[in-house]
Amino acid sequence: MPEAAAVADPMVPVPYRVLRQRREIDGVHTLDFEPAEGRTPFRALPGQFNMVYAYGIGEAAISLSGDCDDTKTIRHTIRKVGAVTAGLCSLGKGDSVGIRGPFGRPWPLDEARGADIVVVAGGIGLAPLRPAIYGLLAKRERYGRIAVLYGSRSPEELLFLDELKRWRGRFDLEVEATVDHTTGGWFGQVGVVTALIDRAGFDPDNAVALICGPEIMMRFCARELEHRGMSPADIYVSMERNMACGVGHCGHCQFGPEFVCKDGPVFAYDRVEPIMTLREV
Amino acid sequence: MSSAFKDMAAIVSEHPMFAGFAAEHRELIAGCASNVRFDAGALLFREGEPVSRFYLIRYGKVAVELASPSRGHITIQTHQEGDIVGWSWIVPPFHSYHDARALTLTRALAFDGACLRDKAAADPEFGFVLLKHFSQLIAQSLERVQLQLVDVYGEVQSA
Numbered sequence: 001m002p003e004a005a006a007v008a009d010p011m012v013p014v015p016y017r018v019l020r021q022r023r024e025i026d027g028v029h030t031l032d033f034e035p036a037e038g039r040t041p042f043r044a045l046p047g048q049f050n051m052v053y054a055y056g057i058g059e060a061a062i063s064l065s066g067d068c069d070d071t072k073t074i075r076h077t078i079r080k081v082g083a084v085t086a087g088l089c090s091l092g093k094g095d096s097v098g099i100r101g102p103f104g105r106p107w108p109l110d111e112a113r114g115a116d117i118v119v120v121a122g123g124i125g126l127a128p129l130r131p132a133i134y135g136l137l138a139k140r141e142r143y144g145r146i147a148v149l150y151g152s153r154s155p156e157e158l159l160f161l162d163e164l165k166r167w168r169g170r171f172d173l174e175v176e177a178t179v180d181h182t183t184g185g186w187f188g189q190v191g192v193v194t195a196l197i198d199r200a201g202f203d204p205d206n207a208v209a210l211i212c213g214p215e216i217m218m219r220f221c222a223r224e225l226e227h228r229g230m231s232p233a234d235i236y237v238s239m240e241r242n243m244a245c246g247v248g249h250c251g252h253c254q255f256g257p258e259f260v261c262k263d264g265p266v267f268a269y270d271r272v273e274p275i276m277t278l279r280e281v
Numbered sequence: 282m283s284s285a286f287k288d289m290a291a292i293v294s295e296h297p298m299f300a301g302f303a304a305e306h307r308e309l310i311a312g313c314a315s316n317v318r319f320d321a322g323a324l325l326f327r328e329g330e331p332v333s334r335f336y337l338i339r340y341g342k343v344a345v346e347l348a349s350p351s352r353g354h355i356t357i358q359t360h361q362e363g364d365i366v367g368w369s370w371i372v373p374p375f376h377s378y379h380d381a382r383a384l385t386l387t388r389a390l391a392f393d394g395a396c397l398r399d400k401a402a403a404d405p406e407f408g409f410v411l412l413k414h415f416s417q418l419i420a421q422s423l424e425r426v427q428l429q430l431v432d433v434y435g436e437v438q439s440a
Contacts, residue, residue, distance in 0.1 A: 060440040081439055082440045123433075123434035152434060178359075181356060181357050181429065182356050183353055184353065184354070187384075189359050189361075190344065190359040191359060191429075194425065199363075213434075214433040216433045217428070217434075220424075220428055242440075
């Protein structure tokens with residue numbers, strides 16, 4: 001797994017300005033940031049996150065959701081779940097934030113060379129996986145079959161719908177979406193995202209799975225992938241645990257023996273599975 | 282053996298659900314099967330009504346729905362080619378607890394539940410294997426419904 005990009009001073013936020021803001025779905029906004037002053041290019045890897053500081057409110061850990069080959073702008077897709085994220089979602093063009101990062105271990109795209117790839121996303125979990133999908137498609141020839149499986153609560157809550165449609169139109173990518181329930185107007189699949197794993201085209205003996213979504217969903221998906229014959233060591237999950245310092249000093253995100261901000265957020269499932277079912281953690 | 286029966290036996294043999302069955306048991310199952318088709322909108326099951334069959338979808342798409350006076354038809358699951366639809370035929374009182382509606386033209390193999398129950402009663406070994414496989418289908422279905430019930434996508438950490 002490649003090492004995280006070096007951060008000059010990980011505790012000092014760098015000023016950035018909002019370049020554009022877009023409402024994706026109810027309560028979820030995508031913001032593009034550019035450096036407030038002339039800065040060196042921002043280099044990050046898919047799966048990493050930044051600590052984004054809404055001035056006067058506080059910081060939140062937000063995964064990158066844009067193309068990591070674009071070193072001029074930073075893209076974050078943010079769900080309003082508290083004061084900081086609500087503050088960030090209310091920002092408009094030209095407003096300022098502080099950004100620390102990037103932090104954490106990325107998705108193992110280099111290690112997955114030659115393998116089939118199964119991307120499983122649930123709800124807002126598609127956002128941290130989008131940079132990985134961009135990365136896979138940018139070097140498509142390196143991989144075998146690629147399946148993107150996406151589950152959401154309802155059709156109205158499917159993220160990046162235009163992009164999903166574009167990806168679905170490709171001959172070298174399998175894209176399936178399902179929603180938990182619907183009352184009509186949706187002609188796609190209905191049911192939980194685990195049901196898509198049954199049908200996805202991949203060789204369990206030579207596949208790498210990338211999963212991001214609510215923790216319960218990730219556990220069930222990992223179990224379904226294991227039923228298909230995959231090894232837990234080839235299944236990667238992105239964890240979320242109240243990250244604060246970003247460098248493993250403060251202990252806010254301690255998860256058993258791991259620090260999610262430093263040792264994760266992307267973990268091989270065999271490393272975290274025993275901890276995920278511990279009630280005390 | 283008629284060629285139509287041979288075709289059904291072949292379809293049953295090739296389906297993963299029946300992979301663990303002995304050849305003679307697969308033949309017993311195929312002997313209770315018939316070809317059916319449903320136009321878009323037709324009901325395979327209706328909530329509260331007796332269920333005498335289950336289906337193996339060969340083509341098309343089927344929605345499992347619950348009817349709500351205020352929300353209309355709520356689709357809770359869709360099935361497609363290769364899926365098995367229905368297990369109420371094996372659990373007394375053999376009534377459906379939901380509607381199942383063809384969303385498109387759907388072709389399927391229909392399996393007569395009473396026919397299979399009679400064969401299972403006459404051959405306990407067959408009955409055990411049949412129940413064992415259908416209990417896995419029921420367990421998988423319950424697990425998926427549990428995931429829907431907990432509304433996993435509503436899970437948030439405040440930030």
